[in-house]
Amino acid sequence: MKKELILEIIQERWSPYAFSSNPVEDYKLKAMFEAAGYAPSCNNEQPWMFVYTTQHDEKIFSDYLGFMVDSNKVWAKYAYAIGISMARTKFLYNGKPNRHAFHDTGMAVSNLLLQALTMDVYVHQMAGFSVEKVREYFNLTDEIEPVAMMAIGYLGDGNSLSPELLKRDEKRRPRKSVNEFVFKNLLSKPAF
Ligand SMILES: Cc1cc2nc3c(=O)[nH]c(=O)nc-3n(C[C@H](O)[C@H](O)[C@H](O)COP(=O)(O)O)c2cc1C
DSSP states (O other), X not given: OOOSSSOHHHHHOOOOSOBOOOOOOHHHHXXXXXXXXXSOOGXXXXXXXXXXXXXXXXXXXXXXXXXXXXXXXXXXXXXXXXXXXXXXXBOTTTOXXXXXXXXXXXXXXXXXXXXXXXXXXXXXXXXXXXXXXXXXXXXXXXXXXXXXXXXXXXXXXXXXXXXXXXXHTTSOOOOOOGGGTOBSSSTTSBOO
Protein backbone atom coordinates (compact mmCIF):
# COMPACT_ATOMS: atom_id res chain seq x y z
CA MET A 1 0.00 0.00 0.00
CA LYS A 2 1.37 3.42 -0.96
CA LYS A 3 1.89 5.97 1.79
CA GLU A 4 0.89 9.48 0.90
CA LEU A 5 3.69 11.55 2.36
CA ILE A 6 6.57 9.27 1.59
CA LEU A 7 8.56 10.16 -1.51
CA GLU A 8 7.45 7.97 -4.38
CA ILE A 9 11.00 7.15 -5.40
CA ILE A 10 11.66 5.72 -1.93
CA GLN A 11 8.55 3.59 -2.04
CA GLU A 12 9.25 2.36 -5.55
CA ARG A 13 12.81 1.23 -5.02
CA TRP A 14 13.35 -2.49 -4.74
CA SER A 15 16.10 -5.04 -5.38
CA PRO A 16 15.31 -7.25 -8.38
CA TYR A 17 16.78 -10.62 -9.27
CA ALA A 18 15.77 -10.39 -12.91
CA PHE A 19 18.28 -8.13 -14.62
CA SER A 20 18.69 -7.37 -18.28
CA SER A 21 22.22 -7.29 -19.68
CA ASN A 22 21.41 -4.22 -21.79
CA PRO A 23 24.11 -1.62 -21.32
CA VAL A 24 23.47 1.17 -18.87
CA GLU A 25 24.68 4.41 -20.38
CA ASP A 26 27.92 5.79 -18.97
CA TYR A 27 26.29 9.10 -18.15
CA LYS A 28 23.76 7.29 -15.96
CA LEU A 29 26.45 5.37 -14.13
CA LYS A 30 28.34 8.59 -13.60
CA ALA A 31 25.21 10.33 -12.29
CA MET A 32 24.64 7.49 -9.81
CA PHE A 33 28.13 7.80 -8.38
CA GLU A 34 27.91 11.57 -8.36
CA ALA A 35 24.66 11.32 -6.39
CA ALA A 36 26.44 9.02 -3.93
CA GLY A 37 29.02 11.74 -3.41
CA TYR A 38 26.36 14.19 -2.20
CA ALA A 39 25.79 12.15 0.95
CA PRO A 40 26.57 13.68 4.32
CA SER A 41 29.46 12.19 6.26
CA CYS A 42 31.17 12.53 9.59
CA ASN A 43 33.60 15.48 9.36
CA ASN A 44 32.85 15.53 5.63
CA GLU A 45 35.34 12.70 5.36
CA GLN A 46 33.48 11.11 2.41
CA PRO A 47 34.95 7.74 3.35
CA TRP A 48 33.21 5.85 0.53
CA MET A 49 34.92 4.39 -2.50
CA PHE A 50 33.35 2.53 -5.39
CA VAL A 51 34.83 0.28 -7.99
CA TYR A 52 32.76 -1.18 -10.78
CA THR A 53 33.02 -3.12 -13.97
CA THR A 54 30.67 -3.96 -16.80
CA GLN A 55 30.02 -6.86 -19.10
CA HIS A 56 32.19 -5.10 -21.70
CA ASP A 57 35.22 -6.03 -19.64
CA GLU A 58 34.49 -9.73 -19.75
CA LYS A 59 37.49 -10.99 -17.80
CA ILE A 60 37.15 -8.48 -14.98
CA PHE A 61 33.39 -8.97 -14.85
CA SER A 62 33.97 -12.67 -14.39
CA ASP A 63 36.56 -11.95 -11.68
CA TYR A 64 34.01 -9.85 -9.79
CA LEU A 65 31.42 -12.61 -10.10
CA GLY A 66 34.00 -14.92 -8.59
CA PHE A 67 33.91 -12.92 -5.34
CA MET A 68 30.24 -13.78 -4.83
CA VAL A 69 28.60 -16.75 -3.19
CA ASP A 70 27.00 -19.04 -5.77
CA SER A 71 23.48 -18.04 -4.78
CA ASN A 72 24.25 -14.47 -5.83
CA LYS A 73 26.31 -15.36 -8.89
CA VAL A 74 23.39 -17.15 -10.54
CA TRP A 75 21.37 -13.97 -10.98
CA ALA A 76 23.98 -11.19 -10.73
CA LYS A 77 25.76 -12.50 -13.82
CA TYR A 78 22.96 -11.11 -16.00
CA ALA A 79 23.30 -7.54 -14.69
CA TYR A 80 25.16 -5.13 -16.93
CA ALA A 81 27.46 -3.86 -14.19
CA ILE A 82 28.78 -5.00 -10.84
CA GLY A 83 30.02 -2.58 -8.24
CA ILE A 84 31.69 -2.83 -4.87
CA SER A 85 31.40 -0.21 -2.16
CA MET A 86 34.35 0.24 0.14
CA ALA A 87 34.99 2.41 3.17
CA ARG A 88 38.13 4.11 4.37
CA THR A 89 38.03 3.32 8.05
CA LYS A 90 40.51 5.94 9.25
CA PHE A 91 40.13 9.72 9.08
CA LEU A 92 42.50 11.23 6.54
CA TYR A 93 43.15 14.29 8.69
CA ASN A 94 44.32 12.53 11.86
CA GLY A 95 44.59 8.83 11.11
CA LYS A 96 42.14 7.91 13.87
CA PRO A 97 39.54 5.19 13.39
CA ASN A 98 36.33 6.44 11.80
CA ARG A 99 33.55 4.39 13.35
CA HIS A 100 31.06 6.07 11.04
CA ALA A 101 32.73 4.96 7.83
CA PHE A 102 30.25 2.15 7.09
CA HIS A 103 27.31 4.31 8.11
CA ASP A 104 28.39 7.08 5.73
CA THR A 105 29.12 4.65 2.92
CA GLY A 106 25.63 3.23 3.35
CA MET A 107 24.18 6.72 3.04
CA ALA A 108 26.13 7.27 -0.15
CA VAL A 109 24.77 4.00 -1.53
CA SER A 110 21.26 5.04 -0.60
CA ASN A 111 21.66 8.18 -2.74
CA LEU A 112 23.03 6.03 -5.53
CA LEU A 113 20.04 3.66 -5.45
CA LEU A 114 17.50 6.44 -5.63
CA GLN A 115 19.35 8.33 -8.35
CA ALA A 116 19.58 5.09 -10.32
CA LEU A 117 15.86 4.49 -10.08
CA THR A 118 15.02 7.95 -11.42
CA MET A 119 16.79 6.73 -14.57
CA ASP A 120 15.09 3.27 -14.55
CA VAL A 121 18.28 1.61 -13.38
CA TYR A 122 17.99 -0.95 -10.59
CA VAL A 123 20.55 -1.96 -8.01
CA HIS A 124 20.64 -5.13 -5.92
CA GLN A 125 23.15 -5.08 -3.10
CA MET A 126 24.93 -8.14 -1.78
CA ALA A 127 26.64 -9.11 1.45
CA GLY A 128 27.12 -12.60 0.05
CA PHE A 129 30.67 -12.34 -1.21
CA SER A 130 34.15 -13.06 0.03
CA VAL A 131 35.66 -10.00 1.68
CA GLU A 132 38.99 -11.81 1.64
CA LYS A 133 38.90 -12.36 -2.12
CA VAL A 134 38.12 -8.69 -2.67
CA ARG A 135 40.92 -7.66 -0.32
CA GLU A 136 43.37 -9.82 -2.16
CA TYR A 137 42.26 -8.86 -5.67
CA PHE A 138 42.55 -5.14 -5.03
CA ASN A 139 45.51 -5.45 -2.70
CA LEU A 140 43.65 -3.48 -0.02
CA THR A 141 45.42 -2.08 3.01
CA ASP A 142 43.87 -2.51 6.46
CA GLU A 143 42.41 0.96 6.17
CA ILE A 144 40.04 0.09 3.37
CA GLU A 145 37.16 -2.23 4.05
CA PRO A 146 34.96 -3.78 1.35
CA VAL A 147 31.35 -3.06 2.37
CA ALA A 148 28.89 -4.47 -0.17
CA MET A 149 28.70 -5.64 -3.74
CA MET A 150 25.94 -4.53 -6.05
CA ALA A 151 24.43 -5.66 -9.30
CA ILE A 152 23.42 -2.74 -11.49
CA GLY A 153 21.22 -2.78 -14.56
CA TYR A 154 17.87 -2.48 -16.24
CA LEU A 155 15.06 -4.81 -15.29
CA GLY A 156 15.04 -8.05 -17.25
CA ASP A 157 12.43 -10.67 -18.04
CA GLY A 158 14.10 -13.25 -15.79
CA ASN A 159 13.78 -15.97 -18.46
CA SER A 160 17.08 -17.49 -17.43
CA LEU A 161 16.33 -17.56 -13.72
CA SER A 162 14.98 -20.45 -11.67
CA PRO A 163 11.27 -20.33 -10.78
CA GLU A 164 12.20 -19.87 -7.09
CA LEU A 165 14.23 -16.78 -7.85
CA LEU A 166 11.60 -15.38 -10.17
CA LYS A 167 9.02 -15.85 -7.48
CA ARG A 168 11.04 -13.63 -5.17
CA ASP A 169 10.56 -10.76 -7.62
CA GLU A 170 6.80 -11.12 -7.69
CA LYS A 171 6.05 -9.25 -4.51
CA ARG A 172 7.66 -6.31 -2.80
CA ARG A 173 9.39 -7.34 0.40
CA PRO A 174 7.54 -6.55 3.62
CA ARG A 175 8.54 -3.77 5.99
CA LYS A 176 8.22 -3.48 9.73
CA SER A 177 5.70 -0.97 10.93
CA VAL A 178 7.21 2.28 12.16
CA ASN A 179 6.18 1.39 15.71
CA GLU A 180 8.49 -1.58 15.70
CA PHE A 181 11.60 0.53 15.26
CA VAL A 182 10.83 4.05 16.44
CA PHE A 183 10.42 4.95 20.09
CA LYS A 184 9.71 8.13 21.93
CA ASN A 185 11.45 9.12 25.15
CA LEU A 186 12.22 5.58 26.22
CA LEU A 187 12.99 2.51 24.19
CA SER A 188 9.98 0.81 25.76
CA LYS A 189 7.56 3.30 24.19
CA PRO A 190 6.66 2.97 20.52
CA ALA A 191 6.49 6.47 19.06
CA PHE A 192 3.33 6.41 17.00
C1 LIG B 1 24.02 -4.67 2.79
C2 LIG B 1 23.03 -5.54 2.05
C3 LIG B 1 23.38 -6.84 1.75
C4 LIG B 1 22.50 -7.65 1.00
N1 LIG B 1 22.92 -8.90 0.63
C5 LIG B 1 22.16 -9.62 -0.22
C6 LIG B 1 22.67 -10.82 -0.77
O1 LIG B 1 23.81 -11.25 -0.50
N2 LIG B 1 21.85 -11.52 -1.61
C7 LIG B 1 20.61 -11.07 -1.95
O2 LIG B 1 19.94 -11.74 -2.73
N3 LIG B 1 20.12 -9.91 -1.47
C8 LIG B 1 20.87 -9.16 -0.63
N4 LIG B 1 20.42 -7.95 -0.18
C9 LIG B 1 19.10 -7.44 -0.60
C10 LIG B 1 18.10 -7.49 0.55
O3 LIG B 1 17.70 -8.81 0.77
C11 LIG B 1 16.92 -6.57 0.22
O4 LIG B 1 17.36 -5.24 0.15
C12 LIG B 1 15.81 -6.66 1.29
O5 LIG B 1 15.25 -7.95 1.29
C13 LIG B 1 14.71 -5.66 1.06
O6 LIG B 1 14.20 -5.81 -0.23
P1 LIG B 1 14.14 -4.60 -1.27
O7 LIG B 1 15.54 -4.05 -1.40
O8 LIG B 1 13.63 -5.22 -2.55
O9 LIG B 1 13.21 -3.59 -0.72
C14 LIG B 1 21.25 -7.14 0.59
C15 LIG B 1 20.91 -5.82 0.91
C16 LIG B 1 21.79 -5.03 1.63
C17 LIG B 1 21.41 -3.61 1.93
